[in-house]
Amino acid sequence: MNKPTERYTGPAIAAHWLIAILILAAFPLGLYMHELTLSPTKLKLYSYHKWIGMTVLLLFVPRILWRLTHRPPAPLPMPAWQHKIAEGTHHLLYLLMFLVPLSGWLMSSAKGFQVVYFGVLPIPDLIGKDKELGELLEEMHEVLSWSLITLVGLHLAGALKHHIIDKDSTLRRMLPFGK
Amino acid sequence: MKINHIALSAAALLLAGAAHAVEFKQVDAAKSSLAFTSKQMGVPVPGSFKKFTAQLAFDPAKPTAASTTLEIDLASIDAGSKDANDEVVGKQWFNVKAFPTAKFVSTGVKALGGNRFEAVGKMTIKGQTRDVTAPFTFKQDAANGVFDGAFVLKRMDFNIGEGPWSDVSAVANEIEIKFHVVAAPVAVAKK
Numbered sequence A: 001m002n003k004p005t006e007r008y009t010g011p012a013i014a015a016h017w018l019i020a021i022l023i024l025a026a027f028p029l030g031l032y033m034h035e036l037t038l039s040p041t042k043l044k045l046y047s048y049h050k051w052i053g054m055t056v057l058l059l060f061v062p063r064i065l066w067r068l069t070h071r072p073p074a075p076l077p078m079p080a081w082q083h084k085i086a087e088g089t090h091h092l093l094y095l096l097m098f099l100v101p102l103s104g105w106l107m108s109s110a111k112g113f114q115v116v117y118f119g120v121l122p123i124p125d126l127i128g129k130d131k132e133l134g135e136l137l138e139e140m141h142e143v144l145s146w147s148l149i150t151l152v153g154l155h156l157a158g159a160l161k162h163h164i165i166d167k168d169s170t171l172r173r174m175l176p177f178g179k
Numbered sequence B: 001m002k003i004n005h006i007a008l009s010a011a012a013l014l015l016a017g018a019a020h021a022v023e024f025k026q027v028d029a030a031k032s033s034l035a036f037t038s039k040q041m042g043v044p045v046p047g048s049f050k051k052f053t054a055q056l057a058f059d060p061a062k063p064t065a066a067s068t069t070l071e072i073d074l075a076s077i078d079a080g081s082k083d084a085n086d087e088v089v090g091k092q093w094f095n096v097k098a099f100p101t102a103k104f105v106s107t108g109v110k111a112l113g114g115n116r117f118e119a120v121g122k123m124t125i126k127g128q129t130r131d132v133t134a135p136f137t138f139k140q141d142a143a144n145g146v147f148d149g150a151f152v153l154k155r156m157d158f159n160i161g162e163g164p165w166s167d168v169s170a171v172a173n174e175i176e177i178k179f180h181v182v183a184a185p186v187a188v189a190k191k
């Protein structure tokens, strides 16, 4: 049907899947650790969660710079409304993959726990200890995380619909080993 | 009371100037503090004890004759968060029901030169007594004596954090203790 389509660039594909894996790890970990009573395990899981999340934030920077300087492949033929939804989802995903870890980082600082990346690299606190602000940021982090994962679900459903029902190359051109 | 105090301090100052017959004895609890930093997963978490009493006798002219006794109300701990506060008073940590206070009794003070000194003594926490060495500095601030010191205490020496909490990769063994003691002078009869 389609001519052999243009693929995403290597760095775009790498960043996409790396961040996807990290978000899909951070989310259930966040839900799980939150329910635990205080224990060494809880302290460890919180740290792993923060390190994974900070990695998302770290990768977001080159990813967005790459995206702004490299056009993605041209959209495949599809109804305009579908294209609008897809594009809107992508923009919101970018926004949330930035805001979710940012709110986590700020929450941590407000609660009086500095983030120390992998237990060795202290990340500066952008705000000071403030109990009420910490609780507010916790709620924001929760709501933003759920919004993010909902959009990820929508995004995934869209990709699968293109792959399975439309049988076009939408998914393939983002896969690491496609042609 | 207050007038008395000021008069006493003034008198002490005069005496201090004249014959060094002064000892810093009256610990000002409101100006003194006892803080610590624990490390959780490499993250330094500040904490403090809100309530403690200290007896002190420090004569700058005879520092090696100084002595101090410090008693800490362990339930007054602020370990950085509500969760932590609830946890550390429990059995595995301080077990404050059975051991409500920690105590430090000095056995000697060494002069290290300048305004630097070192207190050695016995620290008792949770039924365990260990030797502790705490370097500190002394300076005079108006009439008051100000003592600032820090030392590292190994929590496992006192079984602080038992069971799963003995995992020092989550909460480090080394706890940094910082004390800041402000004491008013009291005139003493010249010996």
Ligand code: HEM
Pocket: A022, A023, A026, A027, A028, A030, A031, A033, A034, A046, A049, A050, A051, A052, A053, A054, A056, A057, A097, A100, A101, A102, A103, A104, A105, A106, A107, A108, A115, A138, A141, A142, A145, A146, A148
């Ligand atoms: C892609 C990145 C991230 C995702 C998807 C994510 C997701 C989540 C989720 C789903 C929760 C549970 C919310 C709840 O049920 O209350 C959570 C909690 C939490 N997150 Fe994140 N998070 C991310 C990044 C971060 C970062 C970078 C930090 C800090 C540096 C962080 C710190 C926290 C903390 C401290 C909690 C627990 C709040 C509490 O229990 O008090 N998160 N996260």
